[in-house]
Amino acid sequence: MSTEEMNSQTFPTWTFDKACPSMEWTPLSAVSVTLTANVTADQLSSTDxxxxxxxxxxxxxxxxxxxxxxxxxxxxxxxxxxxxxxxxSEVLQEHAKALAKRGGTSPAVRVIVGGGKTQKYMLLAVGSADDDLKGAGWALGKAIAASCIAEKKLGTVTVVLPETYATHETVMTDVVTAVYQSLYADNRFRSKKKPVAEDLTAITFASEGSICDASVVVETGKMLAQGVIMAKDIINAPHNVLNSESLAETAKRIAAESKDGTMTCTILDKTECEKRGMGAYLGVARGSETEPQFIHMTYKPVDGNVRRKVALVGKGLLFDTGGYNIKTQMMELMKFDCGGSAAVLGAARSISQLCPAGVEVHFIVAACENMINDKAYVPSDILTASNGLTIEVMNTDAEGRLTLADALVYADKEVQAEKIVEFSTLTGACMISLGKQIAGVWTDSDDLAAELDAASKATGDKTWRMPMAHEYAEQLESPFADLKNLGTRFGGSITAALFLTNFVEKGKPFGHVDCAGPIWEDGKGATGWGSKLIVEWVKQQGQA
Incomplete structure (x- = not known):
């Protein structure tokens, strides 16, 4: 096979002298989803x-x-x-325990129908009609997709849902979103593809009675799923594909494909960052393989009516070796250190198509790598952030907060956002506290905490509010600079949050979300956590 033929069959990556310029996107599943009202038994006879x-x-x-x-x-x-x-009825009795919990499923019952064709029937636990339906759609959608994947060689599937669920627009949107995001398979880097549910062509959601507007539910569900898939793609991509330059290209493409041109993208290069005095961010970026790319995307409603201006900041470390305080374990997973930026850019993709009313949104990522070379920063360096604060580097593996410092100053001073929420895979300490399914939220604003909690419960992206113990701030005092970038090992996730508060105007609603745990699932890869939560929170802001 010639070199040209080999190149045509492999994914784009770097050459010896040049980093990969772009990242391939995984397309949404081609499965057709429809909604049908007043379904009868006769209509079910032709589905697999x-x-x-x-x-x-x-x-x-x-x-x-x-x-x-x-x-x-x-x-x-x-x-x-x-x-x-x-x-x-027999299956119901035998598998009652599994079917007692919403989202539980039974094994399939196989029936020979006309022409010798095999048709399958399965039971799905939907819970009680009296239950709170919040979160029901996610559980049902994931279960339905899992069944479609597990049962091989299915062409068509019909899911019958009670009218209570079928007429609930939020529940049905969540079902559709969960189905599409669960049918995701990252085959970008395989020579032999491993598609999921490859024979599946159509899923019909049916109700014996009424059902909600199919066009709204399906289109919204697809747009939300695209954001989750984008977040997964970003985290799953290896560093020889995704670097600061290819992440910036991804942001440009999201903006270019926005509905009605509602989103724009500006990339600040090293020179522009230097003009703004972003010494903390650029200090980390000195060791990067690629030039730093400061990403600023802006969404504005097409009608120009803005009730609130908000900023979403995502940590964008495309790979984290730890720097000269080099990591001694888990380095192969450090492509996920861009998990905060993945959630933010995933949400940007959804928002660019959903076009929520009443809110102007700024998406900000200070993208770089934390690597080692002859220019890389070292422990004891003192860096100056763009608000003038000096920071003594105690550990080069506490780099995320340094890049975020300048991103937060930018969101606060240059963008002049009214509220700022930042997402980052910042500390292992948060994972020790909350495990791998829940993100920690730190904020001094009770109102902002309540908003993020509501968005979490509405989307299933789990969070938990953590204490802002300001008395721990003394751990960050330096004998040589205004701050140290690291406190003691005790309360490390709290001192990380306290460090960040130095770069946002006092009194302005600011939230720090540490998502180091839930953005990755061992053995499976990126979860897409955070994208839906951000979209939900943004929608809240436009309605407030």
Missing amino acids: LVILPVESSPSGSEDKEPSSALELKTLATQMDSAVTAGAL
Whole structure:
């Protein structure tokens, strides 16, 4: 095979002298999603897999045996009698424990129908109609997608949902989003592709009664899923593909493809950053393979009506070796140190298509790598941030907060955002406190904390408010500079948050979200955490 032929079959990467200029995007699954009202048993006869709902008894029935608290509804009962010869009822009894929890599924029942074709039937636990439906869509959508992936050679799937769910626009949007994001497969770097549900062409969500507006639900769900997939793509990409320059190219492309030109993108190069005195960010970037790229994307509503201006800042370390305080473990995972920027740019992609009203949004990423070379910063260096504060470098592996310092000053002073929320994979200490599924939130603003909590609960991107123990700030005092970039090992996630508060005007609503845990799942890769949460929070700001 010639070199030219080999190059045509591989993903673009760096050459010896030049870094990779762009990152390939994973497209949304081509599966068609439709919504159908007033479905009948006859309409289900032609689909490969039928997923039927199992409802729980209302709250207060906890003392019942699991199977007695579950019931098949009208259409499921008809299909059980006319098609599966009671097999669905048997499955309900045998797998009652799994079906007692929303999102639980049963094994498939196989039935031979006309022409010798095999049709499959499966049960899906939807919970009780009396339950709070918040988060229901995510659980159901993930379960449906998992079933489509597990059951091989499916072309068409019909999912019957109770009318209570089918007429709830938020629930159905969440279902569609979860399905599309769960059908994601990162095949960008494989010579032999491993697609998921490769035979699947269509999923129909059906209701025995009414159903909500399909065009709104499906299009919104797709746009939200695209943001999650973008976040996954950014984190999953290896460093020889994704560097500060290819991340900047990704941001430019998001803006260029925005609906009605509502998003713009400006990239500040090293010279522009020097003019602004971004010594903390540029200090880290001195060791980078590629030139630093300070990304600033702006979304403005097409009608020009802005009630609030907000900034979202994402940590954009494309690879973190630790610098001269080199990491001794987990370095192979350090491509995920751009997890904050992934959440922010993923949200930017969704927002650029959803076009929320009433809010101007600034997306800011100070992109670079934390590497080692003859120019790289070293412990004991003193860096000057763009607000004039000097910082003694105690450890080069506490670099994220240095890049964020100048990004926050920019959001505060140059953008003049009314609220600032920053996302970063900042500390292992947060993972020790909250585990790998929950992000920590630090803020002095009770209102902002409540807003982020509401967005978390609405989207399933879990967060937990942590204490802003200002008495710990003394750990950051330096005998030579205004601040140190690291405190003691105790309360490390708190002192990291306190460090960042020095770069936002006192009293301005500012939130720090440490997402080191939930952005990555061992053995699977990026989760896409944070993109949906940010979109939900932005929508809140436009409505307030």
